[in-house]
Amino acid sequence: MRFTITRENLQQGLGAVAGAIPTRTTLPVLANILIEAEGSEVRMSGTDLDTSVSVRVPAEVAEAGAITAPAKKLQEIARELPGSVELSAQGDSISISSGRTRFKLNGLPRDEFPAFPRVDFEESWKLTGPDLQRLISHVSFAASTEETRPILNGVLWQLSSGEMRMVATNGHRLAKMTLPVESSAELTAVDLIVHPRALGQVQRLLGSSAQVEVARSENHIGFQGGGVQVFTRLIEGPYPNYEQVIPKDNDKQLVADKGALTAAIRRMAIVASDQTHRIRIALGGSSLKFSVETPDLGAAAEELPVEYDGDPLEIGFNAQYLLELLRYMPTDEVRLTFKAPERAATIQPVGNEDTPDYLCLVMPLRLLS
Amino acid sequence: MDTTPDGTRRILLADCDSYFVRCAMLADPEGAGRAELLIVGGKATGRGVVTSASYAARKYGVHAGMPSSQAMRLCPGAMLVPVPGEMVGRKHDEVRAVLDRFSPVVEAASVDEFYLDLTGTERLYGGEPLEDTARRMQAAVMDETGIAISVGASTQRMLAKMAASVNKPMGVFVVPPGREEEFMLRFELGDIPGVGPAFQESLRRRGARTVRDIAALDEDTLAAWLGDSRGRWLHAVAHGRDPSRVHERSPQKSVSTERTFPVDIDDDEELRARLLSLAGETGAALREDGHRGRTITVRVRDGDFTDRSRSRTVPQPVQSDRAIYGVALELLAELRARRRGGVRLLGVGVSRLSTGDADAPLTFFGPDESLESPRDRTLSEVSDRLRRRFGKGAIVPGRIAPTPPRKE
Numbered sequence: 001m002r003f004t005i006t007r008e009n010l011q012q013g014l015g016a017v018a019g020a021i022p023t024r025t026t027l028p029v030l031a032n033i034l035i036e037a038e039g040s041e042v043r044m045s046g047t048d049l050d051t052s053v054s055v056r057v058p059a060e061v062a063e064a065g066a067i068t069a070p071a072k073k074l075q076e077i078a079r080e081l082p083g084s085v086e087l088s089a090q091g092d093s094i095s096i097s098s099g100r101t102r103f104k105l106n107g108l109p110r111d112e113f114p115a116f117p118r119v120d121f122e123e124s125w126k127l128t129g130p131d132l133q134r135l136i137s138h139v140s141f142a143a144s145t146e147e148t149r150p151i152l153n154g155v156l157w158q159l160s161s162g163e164m165r166m167v168a169t170n171g172h173r174l175a176k177m178t179l180p181v182e183s184s185a186e187l188t189a190v191d192l193i194v195h196p197r198a199l200g201q202v203q204r205l206l207g208s209s210a211q212v213e214v215a216r217s218e219n220h221i222g223f224q225g226g227g228v229q230v231f232t233r234l235i236e237g238p239y240p241n242y243e244q245v246i247p248k249d250n251d252k253q254l255v256a257d258k259g260a261l262t263a264a265i266r267r268m269a270i271v272a273s274d275q276t277h278r279i280r281i282a283l284g285g286s287s288l289k290f291s292v293e294t295p296d297l298g299a300a301a302e303e304l305p306v307e308y309d310g311d312p313l314e315i316g317f318n319a320q321y322l323l324e325l326l327r328y329m330p331t332d333e334v335r336l337t338f339k340a341p342e343r344a345a346t347i348q349p350v351g352n353e354d355t356p357d358y359l360c361l362v363m364p365l366r367l368l369s
Numbered sequence: 370m371d372t373t374p375d376g377t378r379r380i381l382l383a384d385c386d387s388y389f390v391r392c393a394m395l396a397d398p399e400g401a402g403r404a405e406l407l408i409v410g411g412k413a414t415g416r417g418v419v420t421s422a423s424y425a426a427r428k429y430g431v432h433a434g435m436p437s438s439q440a441m442r443l444c445p446g447a448m449l450v451p452v453p454g455e456m457v458g459r460k461h462d463e464v465r466a467v468l469d470r471f472s473p474v475v476e477a478a479s480v481d482e483f484y485l486d487l488t489g490t491e492r493l494y495g496g497e498p499l500e501d502t503a504r505r506m507q508a509a510v511m512d513e514t515g516i517a518i519s520v521g522a523s524t525q526r527m528l529a530k531m532a533a534s535v536n537k538p539m540g541v542f543v544v545p546p547g548r549e550e551e552f553m554l555r556f557e558l559g560d561i562p563g564v565g566p567a568f569q570e571s572l573r574r575r576g577a578r579t580v581r582d583i584a585a586l587d588e589d590t591l592a593a594w595l596g597d598s599r600g601r602w603l604h605a606v607a608h609g610r611d612p613s614r615v616h617e618r619s620p621q622k623s624v625s626t627e628r629t630f631p632v633d634i635d636d637d638e639e640l641r642a643r644l645l646s647l648a649g650e651t652g653a654a655l656r657e658d659g660h661r662g663r664t665i666t667v668r669v670r671d672g673d674f675t676d677r678s679r680s681r682t683v684p685q686p687v688q689s690d691r692a693i694y695g696v697a698l699e700l701l702a703e704l705r706a707r708r709r710g711g712v713r714l715l716g717v718g719v720s721r722l723s724t725g726d727a728d729a730p731l732t733f734f735g736p737d738e739s740l741e742s743p744r745d746r747t748l749s750e751v752s753d754r755l756r757r758r759f760g761k762g763a764i765v766p767g768r769i770a771p772t773p774p775r776k777e
Binding site: 146147148149169170171172174240242245275276318342344361363364365366 | 681682721731732733739740
C-alpha cells in the first residue's frame with residue numbers, strides 16, 4: 001500500500017475516526033485505525049465493537065492495500081507534519097514521510113481488525129442532518145448512565161413514514177421530541193433503541209449533511225452521508241411504556257422566564273443537599289417561592305413573580321434535574337405544569353416554531369414534613 | 370485555676386489504654402488475663418496484623434500494624450489471641466455510658482477514643498478543677514468497666530488528644546488555657562495527628578523535625594512549602610490553634626465489612642463465596658442501624674498490596690443481602706477483569722445512606738424490583754431476627770454453609 005495525501009485530508013479523516021477509538025481496551029487492535037487505500041480514496045475506520053465509524057477522504061493512491069495503525073500516534077504525527085504526506089506499508093510496518101521528516105510506526109495486519117456490521121442501505125430512510133442533530137441534541141442527554149437498567153441507557157428512536165421521535169429517560173426525568181419527516185417511500189414504522197454515544201458520533205459527523213441515509217439490519221443500525229458511515233449495535237427492547245407516564249391531567253400551569261428561573265434555582269442549589277439536591281417550590285397567587293433547608297448546612301429562600309394558574313401547591317424537586325432540563329429549553333419562556341406533590345411535572349418551551357413538539361418531564365422529590 | 374472564664378472551651382479526650390489488650394484479658398481472665406506478654410490480632414502462622422500489644426510486649430519492638438508472624442518472632446514468649454470482637458463492642462458502649470454522665474456532648478472518635486466537650490459546665494461542677502474532674506472520670510470508668518483511660522484536656526480538640534498521650538497509661542494532663550503554644554513545643558512533628566510519614570518526609574527535607582523547628586516560621590513560608598491549606602493548618606496547629614469542635618455522634622456515612630484471608634485467594638468461586646458472606650454481614654449491620662444505601666463498593670487488596678475498589682450507585686436505596694450481593698458480584702467481576710491473581714483482602718461497603726423512603730427519588734416506572742423486591746427485604750429481616758435469637762451462624766446462605774461432618 002502506498003498513497004500521497006494532503007495533511008488536511010489526513011487530519012480530517014483521523015479526526016473523524018478518532019472519536020470511535022476506545023480509550024482503554026483489552027483488544028490491542030481496537031486502539032488502531034484501519035486504513036484502506038483504493039482508487040482515488042483512502043478509507044479510515046475505527047471501532048469500539050459497539051460503534052464503528054468510517055470516513056473516506058481523497059488521496060493519490062499509487063498502490064492499493066490496507067493496514068491498521070495506532071490511532072493516537074498517527075494523529076499526533078499528522079498534527080506535526082509540515083505538508084503533504086506519503087504513507088506506505090510494508091508488512092506490518094508503516095512509513096510516513098513529509099518534507100524531510102520520516103516516521104516508522106508498527107501496525108497490525110488488517111485481518112485482525114473486526115469486520116464492520118453489514119447493513120444494507122438499499123432500503124433506507126432519507127433524513128436531513130440538521131433534523132437528526134436537533135432531535136439528538138434535545139433528547140439524548142436524558143438517557144440513564146446507571147447500569148442497573150440497561151434499556152434506559154439507550155435513546156428510543158421511533159421512525160414512521162410521517163414523523164420521527166426520540167425519547168430518553170433515566171426514570172426520574174424524561175425528554176421527548178417529535179419532528180415531521182418527508183419520507184421518500186412508505187416504510188413500516190420501527191422502534192430503535194440506540195446508545196447516546198453513537199448518536200453523539202452521528203451528530204458530530206453527519207449533523208450538517210444535507211442527506212443522511214439510515215438503514216438497519218437485525219442487530220445494527222447504519223448512518224451514511226458525505227463519505228462518512230456510522231454503525232452501531234442496537235440495544236434490545238422493549239423500551240418501557242413512556243406514553244403512560246406523560247401526564248394528561250396536570251391542571252396547574254406556570255409560565256416563567258427561563259433565565260430568571262434558572263438563576264433562582266442555581267442560587268437555591270448552593271445550599272441544597274449534595275446527595276438529594278432537594279429544593280422546595282411553593283406556588284400560589286402570582287408568585288413562586290423557592291426555599292431550601294439542609295440540616296448541618298443551611299437554608300435559602302427566594303421569590304419570583306410568575307404567571308401561575310391553579311390551586312396552591314408545594315412540591316420538591318432535584319435542583320440539578322430542573323437546571324438540566326431548563327438548559328435544553330430552546331425558548332426564553334417556559335411552561336411548567338403540575339398535578340400533585342408526588343406526580344410528574346412537565347416543562348415545555350413557549351412559542352417556538354422550530355421545535356414545536358418538545359416535552360420534558362421530571363419526577364418530584366418527596367418533601368419532608 | 371483550671372476552670373475557665375466564660376467562652377473558653379474545655380475539651381477532653383478520654384483514650385483507652387491498650388484497649389484491645391484489656392478487652393482480650395477481660396474476655397478470657399484465666400488465659401489472656403494472666404499473660405504479661407500479650408499480642409492481639411492475627412495468627413502466628415497465617416497472616417493478619419497486630420491490632421495491639423501489652424506494654425510488656427511493646428518493649429520487644431512489637432507495635433500495631435506489624436504482621437503478627439513477625440511480632441511472634443520478636444517476642445516468642447507472647448500469647449497471641451484474636452481480636453475479641455464482641456468484648457470490644459460491649460466495653461465501648463459501657464465506657465461511653467459512663468462518660469455520658471460527665472458531659473452532654475460525647476463523640477466517639479474511634480472504638481477506644483472519646484471526645485467530651487465540658488464547655489459551659491463550670492458551674493455544674495461547682496468550680497472543680499478540670500484535672501480533678503478528669504481523675505474522677507478515670508476512676509469511674511475503671512470501677513465500672515475495668516478499662517483504663519488516659520485523659521487529656523485543653524481548649525482545643527487536637528491538643529486534648531496530644532495531651533492524653535503525655536502521661537500514658539492512666540495519665541491525666543491538662544493544658545492550661547493560654548499555654549497551648551508552649552505545650553506544643555515539646556512534640557515532634559510526627560506526633561501531630563494528621564502528619565503522616567509522607568508529610569513528615571516533606572518537612573524533614575526542609576530541615577524541620579520538631580514543632581520547635583517550625584514554630585518560628587511564618588504562615589506564608591509554610592504555605593509556600595506545603596501548599597496553602599496544609600501550610601496554614603500546620604502553622605495553626607504548631608501554635609496551639611485547632612478550630613475543630615466536638616460533635617455528638619456525627620451521622621453515619623457508610624457501613625462496610627472486610628476480611629484479610631490467611632492465604633491469598635485466587636479462585637473466583639471461592640472469592641464469590643467470601644463476597645456473599647461479607648455482603649451478608651454488611652447488610653446486617655446496615656439494617657441494624659435502620660439504614661438503606663445507594664452506593665455499593667467492593668474493595669480488594671491484591672497479593673502485592675495494591676488496593677483497588679469499584680463502586681456503583683443504584684437508583685433506589687437498598688438494604689437486602691440479595692441486592693447488595695448482586696451489585697457487589699458485578700463489581701468484583703469488573704475488578705477481576707482488570708487484574709487477576711491472588712486476593713489478600715476483600716471488603717464490601719454501602720454508602721449514601723438514608724433512613725426510610727424519604728430520600729428515595731420518585732420514578733416514572735415505579736421501583737425497580739429486579740434489584741430488590743419486598744420479598745428480599747422480608748427475607749433479610751427474618752434472617753436478622755433468627756440470628757439475633759440463635760446466633761450468627763443460625764442461618765446462612767446454602768452456598769457458604771459449613772459442610773456437616775460426615776459420620777464414619
